Amino acid sequence: MDFDDLINKLDLPTKIRLLTGADMWSLPAIPEIGLDRLVMSDGPIGVRGEQWSAVDPSIALPSPTALAATWDVDLVKRVGRLLAQEARRKGVHVLLAPTINLHRTPLGGRHFECFSEDPFLTGEVGAAYVEGVQEGGVGTTPKHFVANDFETDRFTVNVQVTEKVLREVYLRPFERVVGAGAWGLMTAYNAVNGTTMTEHSDLVNGVLKDEWGFDGYVVSDWTAVRSTEPAALGGTDVAMPGPHGPWGDKLEEAVREGRVPESVVDDKVRRILRLAHRVGALGGASRTAADQEQIDGVALAREVAARGFTLVRNEGGILPLENVSTLALVGSAADEARIMGGGSAQVFPDRVVSPLQGLRERDGVEVRYALGTDPRVRLSPLTIPTRAYFMDADGDVLAEERLATTEARWIGQLPDGVDQDRLAFVELRATYTPDLSGEHVFSVAGVGAFKVTVDGRTVLEETVSLDGEDPAAAFLAPPERRVAVELRAGTPVEVTVRHPSGALKGFGLIAFTLGHANPSPGQDELIAEAVRVAEASDVAVVVASTTLEVESEGFDRKDLKLPGRQDELIAAVAAANPRTIVVVNAGSPVEMPWLESVAAVLLTWFPGQEAGGALADVLFGDAEPGGRLPTTWPRRLEDAPVVNVTPADGAVPYSEGDRIGYRGWTAEPAFWFGHGLGYTTWSYDSIAAEDRSVSVQVTNTGGRRGREVVQVYVNGALAGFDVVEADPGQSVVTTVFLPERAFQEWTADGWQAVPGPHTVEAGRSYADRSLSATL
Numbered sequence: 001m002d003f004d005d006l007i008n009k010l011d012l013p014t015k016i017r018l019l020t021g022a023d024m025w026s027l028p029a030i031p032e033i034g035l036d037r038l039v040m041s042d043g044p045i046g047v048r049g050e051q052w053s054a055v056d057p058s059i060a061l062p063s064p065t066a067l068a069a070t071w072d073v074d075l076v077k078r079v080g081r082l083l084a085q086e087a088r089r090k091g092v093h094v095l096l097a098p099t100i101n102l103h104r105t106p107l108g109g110r111h112f113e114c115f116s117e118d119p120f121l122t123g124e125v126g127a128a129y130v131e132g133v134q135e136g137g138v139g140t141t142p143k144h145f146v147a148n149d150f151e152t153d154r155f156t157v158n159v160q161v162t163e164k165v166l167r168e169v170y171l172r173p174f175e176r177v178v179g180a181g182a183w184g185l186m187t188a189y190n191a192v193n194g195t196t197m198t199e200h201s202d203l204v205n206g207v208l209k210d211e212w213g214f215d216g217y218v219v220s221d222w223t224a225v226r227s228t229e230p231a232a233l234g235g236t237d238v239a240m241p242g243p244h245g246p247w248g249d250k251l252e253e254a255v256r257e258g259r260v261p262e263s264v265v266d267d268k269v270r271r272i273l274r275l276a277h278r279v280g281a282l283g284g285a286s287r288t289a290a291d292q293e294q295i296d297g298v299a300l301a302r303e304v305a306a307r308g309f310t311l312v313r314n315e316g317g318i319l320p321l322e323n324v325s326t327l328a329l330v331g332s333a334a335d336e337a338r339i340m341g342g343g344s345a346q347v348f349p350d351r352v353v354s355p356l357q358g359l360r361e362r363d364g365v366e367v368r369y370a371l372g373t374d375p376r377v378r379l380s381p382l383t384i385p386t387r388a389y390f391m392d393a394d395g396d397v398l399a400e401e402r403l404a405t406t407e408a409r410w411i412g413q414l415p416d417g418v419d420q421d422r423l424a425f426v427e428l429r430a431t432y433t434p435d436l437s438g439e440h441v442f443s444v445a446g447v448g449a450f451k452v453t454v455d456g457r458t459v460l461e462e463t464v465s466l467d468g469e470d471p472a473a474a475f476l477a478p479p480e481r482r483v484a485v486e487l488r489a490g491t492p493v494e495v496t497v498r499h500p501s502g503a504l505k506g507f508g509l510i511a512f513t514l515g516h517a518n519p520s521p522g523q524d525e526l527i528a529e530a531v532r533v534a535e536a537s538d539v540a541v542v543v544a545s546t547t548l549e550v551e552s553e554g555f556d557r558k559d560l561k562l563p564g565r566q567d568e569l570i571a572a573v574a575a576a577n578p579r580t581i582v583v584v585n586a587g588s589p590v591e592m593p594w595l596e597s598v599a600a601v602l603l604t605w606f607p608g609q610e611a612g613g614a615l616a617d618v619l620f621g622d623a624e625p626g627g628r629l630p631t632t633w634p635r636r637l638e639d640a641p642v643v644n645v646t647p648a649d650g651a652v653p654y655s656e657g658d659r660i661g662y663r664g665w666t667a668e669p670a671f672w673f674g675h676g677l678g679y680t681t682w683s684y685d686s687i688a689a690e691d692r693s694v695s696v697q698v699t700n701t702g703g704r705r706g707r708e709v710v711q712v713y714v715n716g717a718l719a720g721f722d723v724v725e726a727d728p729g730q731s732v733v734t735t736v737f738l739p740e741r742a743f744q745e746w747t748a749d750g751w752q753a754v755p756g757p758h759t760v761e762a763g764r765s766y767a768d769r770s771l772s773a774t775l
Helices: 003-008 012-017 064-070 073-089 119-135 163-170 172-179 201-211 229-233 249-256 262-278 297-308 355-360 523-535 566-576 611-619
Strands: 038-042 094-096 158-160 184-187 217-220 310-314 326-330 366-370 386-391 397-403 407-412 425-432 438-446 448-454 457-464 480-487 493-500 507-517 539-545 580-585 600-603 651-653 682-690 693-700 706-714 717-726 731-737 744-747 750-753 759-763 771-774
Touching (some): 012 249, 012 262, 064 073, 064 119, 073 094, 073 297, 119 163, 119 172, 119 717, 201 217, 217 262, 229 249, 229 262, 249 262, 297 611, 326 523, 366 523, 438 448, 448 507, 493 507, 523 566, 566 580, 580 611, 682 771, 693 706, 693 717, 693 759, 706 731, 717 731
Parallel strands (some): 038 094, 326 366, 580 600
Antiparallel strands (some): 310 600, 386 397, 386 425, 407 507, 425 493, 438 507, 448 493, 706 717, 706 759
16 A cells, blocks of 8 residues: 555645544544544453443453463464454454563562563563464554553653663563564653653664664553654654644644654654554455454453463372362452452453352352451442433433443543533442441542432542542542441442542543442451361362552552451461462462461462353363463562662662563572473473574373473573473473574674573473573
8 A cells, every 4th residue: 555645645734633642542534545543442451442441341361470471372372363353343453552561570560461570481472462463453552662660650750771781671572572563562651761752762763663673653651742842753653642732733833843854744644554554444454364263252261361370389289179078268359359450451341250159160069258358458349230320510411321330430432422511420320239237338439529328318428639649540549438337138228429520631531439348247257257167178278369559550569468467367277277278369479478388379360350260170170270480479579689669869770780580589589480380290301402493302290181381591591482281101392493682692783692602401490490401
């Protein structure tokens, strides 16, 4: 297609209009050249679409840390194809994913949304994700370019990092996904060495577009473009969201006055048109892969969850479970699974299978549930039919929507029929029938004025202000207010929440939640009850979790402790039943002071909507836990090589250089990078290396078919891997081809070969490299 011919048909105002969002999630249509509206959507675990609500449900897959824990690029490609299928169903052209920043420190708030501490593993998994999605005719935008590896002061922080470290560590996964053919890339909020990334011409124009030959489009993170000329000249092609912002008329004026060459605008338009052509939004082109076989999203979500589950401890081979008739299931996350992290990664599935539901569906096992302790800081929404009414100042209803929970979220796009100029307030209405008599607690989480009524009686009326300076906190981690109300079991009550509508730079912003908690006997009695249940059961399974206040976009973690009294609960249950299995439902590492006292530890990460079914599969041996750690798991926070996420004088120096992750550890961690136990055993028999090809033979020495991740390290750094399967007694040979970068370093003269000889090692983890050869 001749994009220049199309560009020549456009006047300057039209071209510039194309460079800014038409709204929260799309670029404008230009019918005169056959360009349709281009729609973007957040990922990475699903496709939310243009509505930040449960009105249009999405498949919710396991978190990126779980994807990376599979170490299986073919499986990740299948995930990408499913996401493309979901995007096409929702009319989405571009998925704002994957996140390929690094686990520089375990305190990173979006650790769960990134793949790994290792740039090579991140790049390989990220490339497979990109290829899978784009095979389905949907664009990707790997993010956040670059060094956006923590959340504290993310809008303004300046990351100070040497070019050598930037090239060898933080740019490396981006270079890999560009090589895989990514159609887009997102620039970050932060600055690098004094220049904010949306204006960083050296990195965006120089490295990304010129050196790497990237022909896709570069979109800003939302509101990250804060200037006209510097951002336009710095390589950013699209400023989101819109239509308001620092471009528009200001950019047109800068072009007419010669401060920004029109050729720069034309290059941006050309990249957008190329994207539109690739995704079938230009000239009536059809998307690729329209004839692809339909993927069962529910089945794939369950498969991926089990494949990512990582068994790090299994004393006496307690797993898989056998001859178990009674199972004590303990923990708030057992009943209300934590299936995803907070922030832009949130999607709304039409079903969630909790561990309690998944295990109770298994025949022949009596599951006895006890809450134990509740670590949640904010109350969860009620999962009951709810109606949202959009009203004007006179109380006339402009629109009505049905919701599955008492959570209200409309960000950017409001429901059809809602005139934002007339909209005065939103009201949630639900009928709640309590199971228990006593003092129930209701809450409202959000920013602004709220009025809560129960059966017509006002129980809470307050205006809530936002803490801190991050505007995203209004919907990522809003403040909460609570009130206690006496209710009688079996007696329904009408509950309403009224909230004035909000707007931000021309688009709707409504985000609040009505929370609820049942009457509670108190934490001490809850723990005692869990102990009694565990004592009387064949085996105890404790599901321990982080909370929304621990892992989310918008803030970093303060420590690695399990929130609330969960450590105390686990220790008490383990003392009562030596056959205690701890399931860690967290997207990133937590400390485990009780590690030596429990029989097994299974990491499920954030396992997606099919969490419970996958957990039952793995606990009882229908599926093998296929995961291997994509990041080193600390014993204590202070042992980690990097813990600094707090800027000093507006800057965070990456003074540790390339010594992040396993390469930076001096203390013994709880579990090394690459560690994971399956349900069989393996011997590593032989290794042969020639040129950049390494062949490794392994044998399944156990009693059941299994899967093994063969890891290859060059000079102590991961350089290749492969997933193999074998029956009992069977030997298999895998050949791993090592990338050129494994034998290079960045110098003042660019990439240069490091003189040999090179030590090549193969094994089950970074700490278990039992075979070696020399190249």
